[in-house]
Amino acid sequence: MNYEEDIDIASEVDLVVSAYPVQDDGLDEELLAADQSLQQYQEVQIPEVVKNFIVFFHRNVLENNVYELHSIYEHSFNKLTEKFYAKESWPEPEAISPLVNDDQVFLTLYRELYYRHIYSRLAPTIEHRFHSYENYCDLFNYILNSEGPVALELPNQWLWDIIDEFIYQFQSFCNYRNRIKNKTDEELAFLRDNSQIWSCYSVLNVLYSLIQKSRITEQLLVSKNGGDMQEAAGEYGSRPLYKMLGYFSIVGLLRVHCLLGDFTLALKMMDNIELNKKQALFARVTACHVTTYYYVGFAYMMMRRYADAIKAFSHILTFINRTKQYHTRSYQHDQINKKGDQMYALLTMCVTLCPTRLDENIHSQLREKYAEQSNKLAKPEEAMQVFEELFLFACPKFISPNGPNLDDPDVMNLTPFEPVQHYTKIFLSEVRHSILLPTLRSYLKLYTTMGNAKLASFLEIDPEQLRTLLMMSKIRSRQMKWVSGTLLEGEYQGTSDLDFCLKEDMIHISESKVGRRYGDWFLRNINKFQDILGGLELTTKA
Secondary structure (H helix, E strand, O other): OOHHHHHHHHHHHHHHHHHOOOOOOOHHHHHHHHHHHHHHHOOOOOOHHHHHHHHHHHHHHHOOOHHHHHHHHHHHHHHHHHHHOOOOOOOOHHHHHHHHOOOHHHHHHHHHHHHHHHHHHOOOOHHHHHHHHHHHHHHHHHHHHOOOOOOOOOOHHHHHHHHHHHHHHHHHHHHHHHOOOOOOHHHHHHHHHOOOOOOHHHHHHHHHHHHHHHOHHHHHHHHHOOOOHHHHOHHHHOOHHHHHHHHHHHHHHHHHHHHOOOHHHHHHOOOOOOOOOOOOHHHHOHHHHHHHHHHHHHHHHHOOOHHHHHHHHHHHHHHHHHOHHHHOOOOOHHHHHHHHHHHHHHHHHHHHHOOOOOOHHHHHHHHHHHHHHHHHHOOHHHHHHHHHHHHHHHOOOOOOOOOOOOOOOOHHHOOOOOHHHHHHHHHHHHHHOOOOHHHHHHHHOOOOEEEHHHHHHHHOOOHHHHHHHHHHHHHHOEEEEOOOOOOOOOEEEEOOOEEEEEEOOEEEEEEOHHHHHHHHHHHHHHHHHOOOOOOOOOOOOO
């Protein structure tokens, strides 16, 4: 370990501690008493700078100093992690308990960070999974079941991360529970005896309880109708802790229902959240903003509303591109970039299934990242494999609400249910019917009239199959598109820039209103680009 670097971090944290006003609080006596109590943990070597940090952290939690807590949570904690605990866990809560006077509320919050660090940097054991669940139960019981609102305030980023990590660990446990073939007898017995740990019901119950306690649904409805949210907040909802936990729980339920495969209910959860509203609450935390649009777009895609999915993905990817210089400062930089790459993959598939004009910057990024895959998606012989690869890369890691029946003596011989493979098959079954549509579209764009038999020979299919394909193209060119109201509402509209009709074995092709509008705009404005076009002059015909 480089001594100079150690001094730098120690100085930085000490500077933060010394900058905070201390008024005869007996800090030295506290540390002395804590050091004496820590003798039973002699095997745990806690650096002095970490001890000071924990004491300072505890004080700011007690005083609800949200400004300092934001800096501690986003910067100081992560810098100390990189320096001292990059490849090992933070000190156990019992080891730091004397430093914080055995404050159970702070220790519960510390355990939340402690187990999250283990999930992020290390490999959690089954004991870690169970104890983390118990800690979340303690935290939510304290918030929901105390007499009156609790006197606790935390930064919005931390509140979002609590909900986000709670769902992630639930998702991780479901996938761990389903993989039973490599488990020891002790692990199987542990799972059998604790079947309610990380159950789907308990997770949903927490999220719905936070929404109910905060009255966030009523608050959003009042705001949606032009009123003041405070009117419907009530005793609990008027506190920032409850309001934001309730709001983030709505986004959490959007995610959970997507993971469970109920995409309609997922979008139903967003009924009172206006995505197009400026300064929406989800936009206060970048990770929440990105997560919201990812799952809204994915739910639309699985419901075959590709135009709405494209709109959702394009919006958030534009936001990420415009603010990427700020993401480099965030500890969630890598997560946001990964989620962005996944959405570009989903956007590539959606644009193939529903050709749409994209923003120039988004189109440029899409070509840069997925040009090869995009070209293959237009070739029927290669498309299915590429669709599958992109979907597996970009889809959420679906879960099953129920684990295997461990009381079944033959459970070890049964093939486990794989939710990801299940939903991949559902998506590919939809894609398989559309696999020839990009090729069909490319031929139709070349002609104004064309014989049915001739086009069938180009596609190497029978004329009757072509009729079916043309009808399918007609149907797929009209989709439910959001116009106003809730996310599930919409109107059937045309999404293609091509239109055609089949009359006496002849196909008559023309541009639709959408295509004509862009074509007319181009012709009206082409003279403005003479310098670029080398003096070429194009004019519209009378």
